Amino acid sequence: MKNPFEKMPTVLTADELIDKAFRRAEKAASALTPKGGPRAKAREREELRVRTVSNVVRDNLRKLLDRTPGVSELPEFYRELVDTLVDRDQFHRSLGRVNWAIKTIRELEKRHVEKIRYLRDPAEIAKVRRSFYGRVADVIKSIADDLEYLNQARNVLKDLPVVDLELPTVVIAGHPNVGKSTLLRALTNAKPEVASYPFTTKGINVGQFEEHHLKYQVIDTPGLLDRPLSERNEVERQAILALKHLGKVIVYIFDPSEYCGYPIEEQIHLFEEIHREFGEFPFIVVLNKVDIADEEKIKAIEEFVMAKGLEPLRISALNGEGLDELKRRVVELVKPMVEEQARKIMERELRKYREEE
Ligand code: GDP
Known part of the structure; x- marks a missing residue:
């Protein structure tokens, strides 16, 4: 598109x-x-x-x-x-x-x-x-x-973002500096493209990866899903909510090392807000920077995440740990949705065909 x-x-x-x-x-x-x-x-x-x-x-x-x-x-x-x-x-x-x-x-x-x-x-x-x-x-x-x-x-x-609306899309969320763009680069092999986006200064980063002959699109949204929605004005909120028409899965990133500069409580607060707002989407919660984070802090976040009924995943976007598992989970979640969509389209076409006969 x-x-x-x-x-x-x-x-x-x-x-x-x-x-x-x-x-x-x-x-x-x-x-x-x-x-x-x-x-x-x-x-x-x-x-x-x-x-x-x-x-x-x-x-x-x-x-x-x-x-x-x-x-x-x-x-x-x-x-x-x-x-x-x-x-x-x-x-x-x-x-x-x-x-x-x-x-x-x-x-x-x-x-x-x-x-x-x-x-x-x-x-x-x-x-x-x-x-x-x-x-x-x-x-x-x-x-x-x-x-x-x-x-x-x-x-x-003319500055609207150029994204592929046909591809199943993973949207990455989390505070600044938790490792979103590093993860995007690690997951997608091509150099991510930067597409402009209303109300962001940096634009959004878009990359793709292929798994079992299916293409997936990954979007990193600096300035959008990295700060509580309650701090946004009405139009900014709308620009953020437009992402709903794009994404199939949200990958939410925690930084248990806190090197990002946001304490864990604050990260949990942001997660709660985004989870509430995008509740209809499946979430994959990852804990990044496990190569440098304290086990204690990792455990604290994991407990919180599990209490939400989600299964946290440890990764390091920097050294690649856990990324294969992350891809596997994305595919596992998205594939049935894509197949379901394909089935619906096929049924609709069949119905049309029968009605025409
Ligand atoms: P973003 O603002 O969320 O996109 O964060 P970046 O991807 O720019 O990462 C912020 C900083 O964290 C950079 O210096 C990265 O090199 C570093 N970083 C990202 N992922 C990891 C990781 O898994 N381990 C370590 N040690 N550093 C990481």
Whole structure:
């Protein structure tokens, strides 16, 4: 999957668009060597101007519409993120007004060209063309705010993260410095990609691994799932909750060595919050840095985790200890979900097929 707004073009301001269209029309007109008497010449030149202005404006706006996906048709993950960044109603309204401008200018073009063909006096013909210019400028100016809004929206939407929505995805959570990015690098062989993400400064890291011919995606979310949700504002929360449409499994990392700088009580508090918020997901809880952590502290966290009905796993992202087991658990949890999904899709297709028969 690509960023759905990747192809959205920069949006010219109303003034820039008017300028561009009129300049192109003048250029076309001056390149023309019309034949015939003064009337035929005036008709040909002015019709060319009208058509050029109309084409330039409509092509430009049409391209904008064609390359901008409707938010409602996007996958849920993107829909929710878009909602954190732009006002969906305003966005659609502005696209609707652009569409209106295209149609209106097309109509104006037809009417004015008809008049030009019918008039006899070159001065009158020029007047009709000027009136057309005025009308087009008015239409474009009337959508000036919409164009500006769409351009602002484009500037934020082009930075939406690029993630593969088809792949089963593991989302890593835990305080800063517990070893999330080290784990991501250790689990996935390729160099992780960094995708931008709303309301994070560092973006999210995305990597993949393959197991029994199935691909899995692992996402590390610096700045997102590393601080209590209760400290976030509403839009940040929404951007974080959008991850729900992405993840299949959460891997929560504790750092029993406390070298990360967060005492165990604080790590437990964050775990409780994320566990509550993402309760519908299976959790795999890992205790990282077991190569340097005190056994006592490891045990304390393990007891807490087991009391939650979960089975903690000791790992060292740095030296690789426990990582095979971690992969095995991910696959064990995710595979049935993927198969279940595949089964549902197949059943749905079969049903459609039978209904068609
Ligand atoms: P993040 O902020 O959660 O992504 O944490 P990092 O992956 O950047 O790790 C923070 C620090 O902990 C780095 O200096 C890592 O080298 C170190 N670290 C990560 N995993 C381990 C581990 O298993 N053992 C040890 N000793 N250090 C680790």
